[in-house]
Amino acid sequence: MNKTVELVKLWGDFEEQYPNASLEDFFRHRLALPAELEIPRGDEGELIPDLNGRLMILLRRIGKFHMAYSNKALEGTELDQIEEFGILVTIFNQGNPIKSEAIYNNIIELSSGTNMLIRMKKKGLVSEYADKEDKRVKRLKVTQKGEATLQIAKEKVLKVAHMMVHDLSDNDKQLCIQLLKPVDTRFSGMFQKQKNKPFDEIYRENMQ
Structure with a gap:
């Protein structure tokens, strides 16, 4: 195949998969592709994950490292864990969301998120009030103390993020996000x- 035609075809396939991507994104994507994927081989009987499993294991391990270092960085900030920081950021950014919105936005179980909000209210970081239109609905607001805590915690969380990915170039980071x-x-x-x-139903819906 003519190289120009091959390049146009590759761009077309990429644009179909990532319609909002730029040419720079395309070139980063092509440069990041390995010449040949190395398939790991273990001893006979050893369980070796496939490519999907290897990727998810890598993401999970990185996530666990990030959570552990973030929780360490937040010590002394009034926030006990990175999930509380996420909830506080959501409340601040969304502007008075209801409880479930703040919790589900951070992919946290309702019971766990409710317990976090109880602790944060006791510390004076957030306040709760009834919705004007529906008194049964409770809305959340970041207090003045909460905003001060958020600014201190933000600096620490950003340091952790910088530490975690400082070996990657900005182009690599953009490619990962993309x-x-x-x-x-x-x-x-x-x-x-x-x-x-049930999971079987979830699997079918996601694989359609």
Whole structure:
């Protein structure tokens, strides 16, 4: 195949998969592709994950490292864990969301998120009030103390993020975001709807 035709075809396939991507994104994507994927081989009988499993194991391990270092960095900030920081950021950014919005936005179980909010209210970081239109609905607001805590915690959390990925170039980081953002977008719209369904049904819906 003519190289120009091959390049146009590759761009067309890439643009179809990532319609909002730029030419720079395309070139980063092509440069990041290995010449040949090395398939790991273990001893006979050893359980070796496939490519999907290897990717998810890598993401899970990185996530655990990030959580552990973030929790360490937040010591002394009034926040006990990174999930509390996420909830506080959500309340601040969304501007007075209801409880469930703040909790589900951070992919936390309702009971766990409720307990976190109780602790944060006791510390004076957030306040709760009834919705003007529906008194049964409770809305959340970051207090003045909460905003001060948020600014201190933000600096520490950003330091952790910088520490975690400082070996990657900015282009590498942009490529990672570009490749993984569609996965986040897809499941963000489906996760809560599928929580109470059996896994086989969830699998079928996601693989359609």
